[in-house]
Amino acid sequence: MHRSDIVQPEVAPLPAETIRLPERGYSVNRRKALVAAIACWIGWAVMVWLVTQGKTGDFDRSGLLLARFGPDFAFDGPNWIQEAVRDTTALGGVFLSTLATIGAVVALLFLKLRREAVLFASSVFLGWMLNNTMKALVGRERPEIVPHLTIADGASFPSGHSFASAMIYIGMALAFASMSKRHSVRYTLVGSAMVISAMIAWSRVLLGVHFPSDVVAGWLGGAGWAFLAAALLHKPAKSAAESEAAEHLDPTSETHRQKRAMRH
Structure with a gap:
């Protein structure tokens, strides 16, 4: 049996030259992003x-005891909920958030x-530095x-998980919204x-490793940074993206493909 006999397309595939990538239909409203950033940073400062x-x-004690019971403060809920909480928290860990x-x-x-x-990419890199600085100061x-x-x-x-998850996932959403x-x-x-x-x-609170005030501040700081970066780093990012260095590093650019073809 030939490989082509295993999988057959239902319709004829489109030629590559007829496929068009989506246009950049949206550039974040920097005024709205700045307002959102200011609101988040005010909450963070408080x-x-x-x-x-x-x-x-x-507030911290009530939050930590919310899902605990008994003299040993065991988790109040079935095992699958506890496992789901661990799965959720992993999304904000260094490994998965970096991936x-x-x-x-x-x-x-x-x-x-x-x-x-x-x-x-630049907002995530600078955001990590900002969060680590705040941890060291407090x-x-x-x-x-x-x-x-x-x-x-x-x-x-x-909370680093809270800061990173807000910064990365909100920043990612703003990027793909374009x-x-x-x-x-x-x-x-x-x-x-x-x-x-x-x-x-x-x-992080349900797992007992952070106070509620840690995660509120972390989330506000991460969200505030994602919106602030979208508002203030837009022009520098545009200049960097249009630079000759970015053209050479971009694996999808025509220059990069030509250089790769010459090597082969």
């Missing part, structure tokens, strides 16, 4: 003040959205009120990213 002044004790970032950048490049790829210890249901180390405030001119599609993408990142953030 949380920093409350934490450093020791005013979140009742998601790399995959998104590669996809944006192949979709000829080089400006969005540069903007997204230096809060992790909660010991309830048993930890996953391994966690380092400073507690702000493929649609419809407001409903763009708002659905960004809204879904906000919900998913909020779920990742709260999973």
